[in-house]
Amino acid sequence: MFSIVSTNRFIKEEWYFKNKPIIVVMNPKGKVECPNAIHMIRVWGMRAFPFNSSVEEALSNGRDWMGSIVTGINPNLHNWIKEEKYIFFYGGKDKEWIQQFTKSANALANDPVIKDARVSIELLCVGKSNKGEDAKAILAP
Incomplete structure (x- = not known):
């Protein structure tokens, strides 16, 4: 079982948590799809689901991204x-x-x-x- 200290250390070191909000998105297999989806959520909302790089690229390359x-x-x-x-x-x-x-x-x-x-x-x-x-x-x- 993981301790709270090791879990906190992992979050800070692996996900670069620095006391600012982040949204780490993991797929059902536990793989990190996006280390911080806040930007995608602010820009595209739920249209960016599942918040991975391929969806972000498709939305960014769309005609109406602005x-x-x-x-x-x-x-x-x-x-x-x-x-x-x-x-x-x-x-x-x-x-x-x-x-x-x-x-x-x-x-x-x-x-x-x-x-x-x-x-x-x-x-x-x-x-x-x-x-x-x-x-x-x-x-x-």
């Missing part, structure tokens, strides 16, 4: 992806830089050469208004 990641950020995103628009996600803590970038990116998006080339650009400023709050996107003016 849509899966950004679902819920902005209701227009799926349409923009379908319309093959360029989407600029940006943000940070420097409000002055954000204002300058928004101004420059809007100028680029409205440039006659860009419009003539039928290139469409959408801007999403992503950020948090309060510490601990999930990131949210705000349509740039």
Whole structure:
């Protein structure tokens, strides 16, 4: 029978547990399919089951992988992806830089050469208004 000490040591050494949440996925035969499935679950939810590398690769190579990641950020995103628009996600803590970038990116998006080339650009400023709050996107003016 394993002791708690040896079990803890195994988890820390073999699964690289460092006091942050991990989800180790084992198949019915006890083989580790994924040493940490948190990323896959956050991105694709249960569509990533059984959380192994082949499912992750198939989902990542799919046409709508970006849509899966950004679902819920902005209701227009799926349409923009379908319309093959360029989407600029940006943000940070420097409000002055954000204002300058928004101004420059809007100028680029409205440039006659860009419009003539039928290139469409959408801007999403992503950020948090309060510490601990999930990131949210705000349509740039």
